[in-house]
Amino acid sequence: MISELLKGLQTTGRYLFRQPVTVQYPEVKRPVRERFRGRHELKRFANGLERCIGCSLCAAACPADAILVVPAENDPEHPTSPGERYAKIYEINMLRCIFCGYCEDACPTNAIVLEHQYELSFYSRWDAVYPKERLIVPPDQGYGEVPPVLKELGNKSPSPPAQMDL
């Protein structure tokens, strides 16, 4: 009987001296995979203009109907985005979003990218609706890289057109 007990404790003893598997979240955060789909970010161009042109294709592609885009015409003197059109209102309801990434796929300007932020908890339902101000990256943080999925595709033509006339 004792031999069985010791045999069992052997496994315990072995793990006692190994590195723990548990990560002390939130003090310690595990890195996510390159292709992890976390919270969306709206990217900018290098000159600070928003990449989003308010075309609503993300909203059309969204299977969960989580995105609302209300477009408007750019002021030619102080444009918000290149071209004639920009998103006056851009909202994503994080409670509806299923993080499928179709919006990213549909975006013709690579404006919306599912980044690696995954801490999405809210005190109220309204907090779950992220307006454009919370989604867009600050101008000084540079412009969005081409999403990793597209990088992997290499020279093959990506699903958003590489060229656009705005």
Add this chain to the structure above:
Amino acid sequence: MAEDITLIIDGVKLTVPEGTNVVDAARTVGIEIPVFCYHPRLRSVGMCRMCMVAVGIPRIDRDTGQCLLENNRPVISMFPRLQTACTTLVSPGMVVMTSTDEVKRAQRGILEFLLTSHPLDCPVCDKGGECPLQNLTMGWGPGTSRFEYHNKMHFEKPVPLGDLILLDRERCILCGRCVRFQDELADDPVLGFDLRGRDWHIISKSDPPFDSKFSGNTTDICPVGALTTTDFRFRSRVWELRSVPSLCIHCPVGCNVNLDMRHREVMRVMPRENLAVNDIWICDKGRFGQHFVESSERLTTPLMRRGDQLVQVSWEQAFETIAERFVAIQRKHGGTALAGIAGERLSNEDLYLFQRLFREVFGSNNLDHRIGTPGDLPDDDIGVMLGVGSGTSLVTLGKGTTVLVIGANPEEEAPVYLLHLHQMVKHGGELVVANVRPTKLDHSATLSLRYRPGTATQLVRGLLRVVLEEAGTKHLSQKTTGLAELRAALNHPMASVVSATGVSEDDIRAAAHTFLQAENAVIIYGAEAMAEGTALSQDLGSLALIAGKTGKANNGLLALLPWGNSRGVLDMGVRPDRGPGYAPLASAAKEREGAGGRKAAEGAVQRGLSAREMWNGVVEGRIRGMYLMGIDPASAYPATRTALEKVDFLVVQDMFLTPTAQMADVVLPAAAFAEREGTYTNAERRVQRVRPARPAPGDCRPDWAMVQGIAEAVLALLKGTDEEQGTAKEPRKKLKGKKREAPGGAETATESPGPSWGYLTASEVASEIAERVPGYQGIAYTRLANAASRGGWGRQPNESFYYGGTCYRNSEGVGIQYPAPAELSGAGFSLKPREVETTSASGGDTRYPFLVVTQRLLYDGDPFLRDSQLLAHVPAPYVAINPSDARSLGVQAGDRVRVASVAGVLELAARVSDEVPAGCVLIPSNLPGAPLSMVQTGLQTRVAVSKVGGRRE
């Protein structure tokens, strides 16, 4: 008659009428030939080369003239090159191939060329999602391009073509649909091509640019996103829109529209196909003038006067107060001390209940729909008695038709009819236009008559005389009386007609002749004709009767009444002298009693007061309480302000806090047409339905529901006091249950509960209208919804891209045209001419030398235009003067002039125009800040004109 022609397209044998082109023929058997420049409503030009097909015809033996046969089949000789299908008319035995390799290669080539310089900006383009270029590229395009991506032409964009339409030159494929629409259909040749080669582009040739009332239609038919409206620009993507079938209520045409909604907002207004009404077009007022619905100035709660202020109250409080005050007035002064006016853009349901409230509950016939200005047009009854027959469709008229337009300017009064009339002339019809002054319709008229102001009746009598001379009474098929009186009235020498009207005898004879000889004939008369008095419409009716142009489809009278439901107002009996369905008051009251209503009070059978008499009645103390529904007399006729201030109790029901509402004791907030159910009756007596597209703001209720709320509160109050006093002579069970009128309504009033109030939906009101209003039998909502059109030109419904990608589908009902009395057997008509009303008392007065010709403008001081971009098109108040008169007055264009009559004075800017006859001044009737009613003394007003002050900037 067009013969039928049999041909073979892609191996399918089909038979189509002669004159059909190959594109349309292929469509009838479901073969799609891609097109850009071709549009079934426009002339084929073959500009885009997209519809290339291989065509062959049977080889003919020159000796015998017979088809050569080989193995018993005709030998087909193919054309050496591909042909454009839209310009190729079918011929017997023709063989068409639409999908050979050669054809496909040509189609791919054309698309590749079209896309060489087309920008890749579909994500920002308003047409994206309903774009024929996108669709055809997906369906027929090559997929790749051999052209350099960066070698595209770039232009400045967008270029405004007018203030409503923007042009994106980069996207334009130069199909010319917009140019052809403006030239051929709208008869406003304001667009054109400029330069050549790669610089070739569309320009506006007019000043102000794109000066057309139909400009919005060009954006519908544009096959790319080159033309967009400023109204819809970047507001939404088309796939996000939800189309709600509705109607335009601005004018009597009653165009079918779709309100394209995104959530609760109206994003755009699109035409909805209805071959009997508007085809696939709408005017700019219908398209851009519906923003009042979303105005931030809408009323949202009932308001009640407390001291000097209007404060918010609950519905119960509002109804109770109204009931108490109205009942108190009724008790003290009788029901005839109450009066009501209802607007002409309310639905039939509202109007029906409104008159029921007054006639049945208050026992008063003091009802009207006019404001009571001296220039109010007389009620048009002939227009319904002898109205155009059911089944009439102006869209389909052509050869063999004569349309006589008299005293009307369809461009301003009923714009879409202008398109139809123009199209009719193109199809070989005859258009006789008789007017005081030139209108746009003269361009397309086959005969234009210019009569002197005030002589239209004499002109029509001249026509009648010729018709009687030529045909006698052999065409007279209806039962009539008064022929002898008519003959007596016509007993002048023709020369006197000629000298009075200024129209030559040849022209009168020619007009009468074409009218008489036509297979179908329609008489359209408008505001200027109605201003000549009822004698003219009576004579127009006689003309139609004697020429035998009544009681059948595409024949009869068509009155251009002022607003969207002006016909419904008359049908529902919101007038002092007739009940619903034009029934005389006594018989209407009897019918109500028969149907179980209360015994009619004395006031219910006597003719009530018209609006004009009401205002006097208030001043004299005969009218104590008024109920104004959807009408704003204080701004349209400022003279009513004293009466409105004096009246003891004033209830105003409106969408906005109008000047009238500001004077009210209780203001009730009404839902707009887009927020409710309802039916409207157009000029051709077609009853059509609107549906709710958005929730009403705040506490707004549909008008009929508010009328019902008042009626129920009044009845509850009456019942309560009757029980208290124990004087109830007849039990009033009206409020109990929602039982409809018992079958065999002859039961005595004391037994039957009668038609109760307590309607839950507008549909229930409509069912009661269908039961009780003569003419409306069977027009229930279910039937209105079923009457869907199959669509024209042999196409299937919802083949939207055929017309350019935009949704015109009508699956929600085309309405029901109820028959005119002339179509029913047993109707009798009087030919007896009426006394010609002489011009106003000061006719020969030298102090007032000018006769006022009033003109209705489409873009006028209409409160429904608020928040619309069309406000920029509303002219500042003006008076137009003939150049010779202007010279003698020393007036130049732009001067301020005083226009004075016996009644009052207006100060207006002068315009000098040779379109105005000498001795007349032309004043638009309702421009903001200068209501013509201030100077009017009657239907015809004489004024003095003098220059004031300096030249205006």
